Amino acid sequence: MTPFYAAADWGTSTFRLWLVSTEGQVIAERNSDQGLAVAATSGFAQILEDHLDALAAPKDLPVMICGMAGARQGWREAPYLSVPAALSDICDNAVEIDGSQRRICILPGVASHDPVTPDVMRGEETSLLGNHADSDTMYLACLPGTHSKWVQIDEGAIVSFSTFMTGELFGLLAKHSILKHAVDGHSQIHRESRYFAEGVKAGYSNPEEITSHLFSIRAGQLLQGRTGQDGYDRLSGLLVGCEIGGARVRFGQTENLRLIASGHLASIYDTAFELLDMPVTTVDAHQAVLDGLGIAARRLFRSHAGSGGGL
Amino acid sequence: MTPFYAAADWGTSTFRLWLVSTEGQVIAERNSDQGLAVAATSGFAQILEDHLDALAAPKDLPVMICGMAGARQGWREAPYLSVPAALSDICDNAVEIDGSQRRICILPGVASHDPVTPDVMRGEETSLLGNHADSDTMYLACLPGTHSKWVQIDEGAIVSFSTFMTGELFGLLAKHSILKHAVDGHSQIHRESRYFAEGVKAGYSNPEEITSHLFSIRAGQLLQGRTGQDGYDRLSGLLVGCEIGGARVRFGQTENLRLIASGHLASIYDTAFELLDMPVTTVDAHQAVLDGLGIAARRLFRSHAGSGGGL
Numbered sequence: 001m002t003p004f005y006a007a008a009d010w011g012t013s014t015f016r017l018w019l020v021s022t023e024g025q026v027i028a029e030r031n032s033d034q035g036l037a038v039a040a041t042s043g044f045a046q047i048l049e050d051h052l053d054a055l056a057a058p059k060d061l062p063v064m065i066c067g068m069a070g071a072r073q074g075w076r077e078a079p080y081l082s083v084p085a086a087l088s089d090i091c092d093n094a095v096e097i098d099g100s101q102r103r104i105c106i107l108p109g110v111a112s113h114d115p116v117t118p119d120v121m122r123g124e125e126t127s128l129l130g131n132h133a134d135s136d137t138m139y140l141a142c143l144p145g146t147h148s149k150w151v152q153i154d155e156g157a158i159v160s161f162s163t164f165m166t167g168e169l170f171g172l173l174a175k176h177s178i179l180k181h182a183v184d185g186h187s188q189i190h191r192e193s194r195y196f197a198e199g200v201k202a203g204y205s206n207p208e209e210i211t212s213h214l215f216s217i218r219a220g221q222l223l224q225g226r227t228g229q230d231g232y233d234r235l236s237g238l239l240v241g242c243e244i245g246g247a248r249v250r251f252g253q254t255e256n257l258r259l260i261a262s263g264h265l266a267s268i269y270d271t272a273f274e275l276l277d278m279p280v281t282t283v284d285a286h287q288a289v290l291d292g293l294g295i296a297a298r299r300l301f302r303s304h305a306g307s308g309g310g311l
Numbered sequence: 312m313t314p315f316y317a318a319a320d321w322g323t324s325t326f327r328l329w330l331v332s333t334e335g336q337v338i339a340e341r342n343s344d345q346g347l348a349v350a351a352t353s354g355f356a357q358i359l360e361d362h363l364d365a366l367a368a369p370k371d372l373p374v375m376i377c378g379m380a381g382a383r384q385g386w387r388e389a390p391y392l393s394v395p396a397a398l399s400d401i402c403d404n405a406v407e408i409d410g411s412q413r414r415i416c417i418l419p420g421v422a423s424h425d426p427v428t429p430d431v432m433r434g435e436e437t438s439l440l441g442n443h444a445d446s447d448t449m450y451l452a453c454l455p456g457t458h459s460k461w462v463q464i465d466e467g468a469i470v471s472f473s474t475f476m477t478g479e480l481f482g483l484l485a486k487h488s489i490l491k492h493a494v495d496g497h498s499q500i501h502r503e504s505r506y507f508a509e510g511v512k513a514g515y516s517n518p519e520e521i522t523s524h525l526f527s528i529r530a531g532q533l534l535q536g537r538t539g540q541d542g543y544d545r546l547s548g549l550l551v552g553c554e555i556g557g558a559r560v561r562f563g564q565t566e567n568l569r570l571i572a573s574g575h576l577a578s579i580y581d582t583a584f585e586l587l588d589m590p591v592t593t594v595d596a597h598q599a600v601l602d603g604l605g606i607a608a609r610r611l612f613r614s615h616a617g618s619g620g621g622l
Contacts, residue, residue, distance in 0.1 A: 111530070112530075115535075116509060117527040117530075118530040119530045120529075120533055147489070162520070163530075164523045165489075165522050165523075165526050169522060172483050172484075173483075176483055177476070177479055177480075202427055202428070207519035207521075208519040209518075209560065209561055210518075210519075210557075211476050211480060211521065211553060212475045212561065214476050215430065216429055216430060219422070223391075223424060224426075239522070249520065250523065
């Protein structure tokens with residue numbers, strides 16, 4: 001099969017590339033840890049071309065990129081759209097890399113300019129574009145990660161959103177705080193553990209006490225002989241529960257909930273929502289971002305594919 | 312003046328020693344960073360004797376200690392009292408170091424065995440003993456720090472308490488999280504800054520959104536050109552406000568509030584309480600712990616001082 005375009009999700013710490021056919025099929029895929037942190041030093045163009053070469057991509061194959069490559073400290077700044085932002089506006093505001101042999105476009109992020117709680121996203125807007133099937137439905141999307149995003153979508157637009165530092169706090173607390181003595185940082189979260197469940201429920205019920213509940217992990221080790229695995233599960237549960245509880249207050253509702261996540265993270269959040277009796281539709285995050293990049297590529301690379309472009 | 316006893320506050324990261332006269336006057340004082348972390352390696356006895364020698368303390372001068380020296384991983388474990396714990400019981404449950412030329416006593420900490428949110432303190436109970444003038448009044452004490460304690464006291468007993476990881480989170484986030492790009496970690500908090508005030512109010516009003524509000528520091532830098540100093544002040548304000556807001560929910564009231572703190576920390580919390588229109592009585596933390604150790608020393612070292620012991 002001949003590729004129609006390449007799609008890249010360029011995050012802070014990861015890089016993911018797909019070659020996609022005219023029919024929308026993934027022909028080949030590459031993953032690496034050459035995220036923004038690495039690329040800012042090694043050069044974005046070099047990394048991209050190396051991966052395209054490795055997949056024997058044609059020299060004129062166009063590339064659609066989302067994520068941190070469009071940050072100010074990235075490859076080329078793709079200025080933020082402001083909320084409320086129509087998902088369809090994302091494609092129209094792509095920026096193009098000058099002086100390249102092939103067409104390379106970077107999609108913009110989205111910003112909320114609230115004076116007290118400003119917020120930004122880069123990459124998640126593309127997943128939302130990809131996931132967005134029914135443009136009239138109002139829903140709340142949860143995209144968990146290092147910096148989890150909760151996004152309210154209505155009539156095909158990002159109305160408001162909020163970032164929760166769940167993943168980053170988890171890593172910091174497990175490895176660098178006093179909790180490291182009470183948490184086995186080399187473990188995997190056991191989502192069927194009662195300590196995970198207790199954590200989710202306590203974090204959700206009293207998210208305002210999170211900085212206090214965290215310390216109970218240390219006390220639980222000292223007083224109740226809790227193991228490092230128990231502590232790890234409880235830490236995860238508390239932070240995830242606090243995120244869901246905080247989002248409930250922030251958005252005033254948790255109806256029509258969509259979880260956009262993959263792999264282990266998807267199963268952790270799925271379990272948390274189940275424990276809290278919150279119905280949720282789960283969507284694969286990798287597929288969603290690939291679909292979003294595909295929508296943008298089909299719109300912007302039409303000429304490249306010619307009349308057979310499957311539009 | 313001849314010393315009657317020595318008093319030591321042995322924390323996780325600091326060591327503080329006083330020689331006190333029969334009349335209760337401080338004759339000499341030593342401070343060092345030989346807290347638990349250092350002492351567990353170098354030896355508690357050696358560190359203590361070195362400092363006593365440096366102050367030319369008599370070989371039979373008794374020493375009253377509180378804090379982490381009494382932890383399981385400390386010098387000798389002084390088992391926790393359980394809440395509700397009468398402050399007067401603290402003295403009666405001191406443990407004594409065997410085989411020492413001088414009498415050396417370590418005061419116990421206090422534990423809450425709540426199955427879901429267990430909690431522990433070591434050192435703060437001694438400050439509360441020292442501060443405790445009027446045994447019939449019910450009040451809420453705030454002892455800020457790496458692990459801030461909020462303690463409900465009634466009829467001379469610790470009824471319940473809660474630890475907030477405010478200071479530790481502040482250090483971790485300022486130095487090791489994505490916020491480090493938006494926070495000047497070498498700065499001092501400007502408590503008159505509008506960003507400190509905004510942080511205190513946002514943290515207090517919506518403590519359940521703390522893990523989200525934190526990220527707004529990064530977004531504020533990207534979107535609003537906030538400086539590292541602004542970010543530092545806001546980070547401090549958010550975490551202090553979240554602590555006070557969480558404590559308000561936890562204890563259901565914030566009447567009869569006592570702030571037990573010293574130096575810069577005292578002024579930060581004083582400012583926060585003022586911003587929130589919460590009346591508070593401020594007590595010097597160093598004096599409080601010294602007074603607590605003094606009460607214990609006078610009770611337990613009576614024989615040493617003879618009839619002139621000022622009892």
